[in-house]
Amino acid sequence: MTTAGSGNREPLICKNETMRYRPLGKTGLNVSALSFGCMRLADNVPLNTKLISRAIDLGINYFETTRYYLGGTCQHRTAPGLVGKTAGVIVSGKDGIDANKTGDLFRKEMEQQLQILGLSYFKFYQVGWFSWDKMPFLLRRGGVLDALRRAQDEGLVHHVGFTGHDAPGNFIKCIETGLFDCITVPYSLINRSYEPTIKRAGELGVGVVAMCPVGGGVLSGGTEKIKQALGMDMPSAAMALRFVLSNPNISTACSGMNTTEQLDENVKTVQALDPARDGKFDEMCAGLDRLRDTLGDRICTACRYCQPCPQGVDIPRYMELYRTWKCFGLKDHVRGNLKDIKPENSLDRCNECGLCEDKCPTHLSVRETLKELKGMGQALV
Numbered sequence: 001m002t003t004a005g006s007g008n009r010e011p012l013i014c015k016n017e018t019m020r021y022r023p024l025g026k027t028g029l030n031v032s033a034l035s036f037g038c039m040r041l042a043d044n045v046p047l048n049t050k051l052i053s054r055a056i057d058l059g060i061n062y063f064e065t066t067r068y069y070l071g072g073t074c075q076h077r078t079a080p081g082l083v084g085k086t087a088g089v090i091v092s093g094k095d096g097i098d099a100n101k102t103g104d105l106f107r108k109e110m111e112q113q114l115q116i117l118g119l120s121y122f123k124f125y126q127v128g129w130f131s132w133d134k135m136p137f138l139l140r141r142g143g144v145l146d147a148l149r150r151a152q153d154e155g156l157v158h159h160v161g162f163t164g165h166d167a168p169g170n171f172i173k174c175i176e177t178g179l180f181d182c183i184t185v186p187y188s189l190i191n192r193s194y195e196p197t198i199k200r201a202g203e204l205g206v207g208v209v210a211m212c213p214v215g216g217g218v219l220s221g222g223t224e225k226i227k228q229a230l231g232m233d234m235p236s237a238a239m240a241l242r243f244v245l246s247n248p249n250i251s252t253a254c255s256g257m258n259t260t261e262q263l264d265e266n267v268k269t270v271q272a273l274d275p276a277r278d279g280k281f282d283e284m285c286a287g288l289d290r291l292r293d294t295l296g297d298r299i300c301t302a303c304r305y306c307q308p309c310p311q312g313v314d315i316p317r318y319m320e321l322y323r324t325w326k327c328f329g330l331k332d333h334v335r336g337n338l339k340d341i342k343p344e345n346s347l348d349r350c351n352e353c354g355l356c357e358d359k360c361p362t363h364l365s366v367r368e369t370l371k372e373l374k375g376m377g378q379a380l381v
Contacts, residue, residue: 063091226239
């Protein structure tokens with residue numbers, strides 16, 4: 001079996017009639033092509049138990065959790081569905097780090113999450129909300145990395161990953177340290193900014209979990225622009241999963257599901273996908289690139305060099321919404337997200353100082369774009 005680092009991954013491996021599997025980097029583990037993000041589980045114990053149990057029955061073997069989701073209840077909502085079904089299942093836990101997080105605190109959190117989930121060990125534990133500037137907190141003597149290595153020696157953790165939203169180039173530096181077996185990053189039709197990171201991970205044999213593969217639900221409503229660009233006529237959620245899983249360096253698409261209908265439809269999509277026949281990843285990328293090219297040289301690469309804004313404006317978020325509007329025509333999504341941005345991060349605070357443009361490595365006209373976005377609410381009515 002080829003690994004993710006070989007550059008020539010074999011097609012998805014069929015284990016049963018409902019699920020396909022891929023190598024998770026060089027860990028020796030095979031992970032279901034569709035995995036379950038547990039941060040969207042409802043406050044409904046019977047439903048969650050049924051969902052998790054059914055997901056395992058359908059062949060899903062990776063569940064992404066942390067105690068911090070859903071107001072501290074995510075793992076409590078996940079655990080009942082795992083009872084008696086953990087053989088061969090990978091449940092990941094996660095904890096963040098900062099200047100105050102000691103190795104002992106990290107270890108205590110890990111043990112608490114294991115207790116909640118009813119597990120004796122994690123096959124995967126992630127350093128959450130990670131970024132390159134937090135590397136010193138990870139590496140300091142007696143810190144988080146030492147705690148993780150001790151946990152590995154004791155069998156409490158088998159493999160270590162990280163997740164976050166740092167600049168793609170910074171995450172490449174993170175995986176090139178050789179410290180991590182797996183990364184979890186957002187990746188979808190409308191957010192391909194981590195494609196260079198994903199490609200580098202494949203070269204290094206680092207597993208890649210794609211979170212938000214359906215754009216956090218954005219793509220569930222459909223868009224004719226994307227269908228035409230990809231030459232596909234199918235439900236948008238299925239189209240989105242097909243795109244993500246056609247990337248040969250993606251180990252699994254981690255979708256947040258909270259209904260049996262979502263679960264069954266996603267499983268059906270993955271089961272029907274044969275990358276050797278249906279992948280056409282390069283063709284898909286070319287079609288999406290043509291949409292992106294409609295913006296000309298006004299493409300934000302999400303490097304975040306424009307941050308922090310002195311006025312607190314979340315410039316990368318606004319630039320992403322601009323691209324989503326102009327390239328993909330997802331009007332309802334953009335309109336809703338403009339309303340949801342916190343006042344302290346709103347573009348209404350922009351005083352056009354121009355510091356963002358001075359720091360932008362691609363010399364984007366950020367102020368001009370923000371002005372256009374300011375009137376977007378009226379333009380999208």
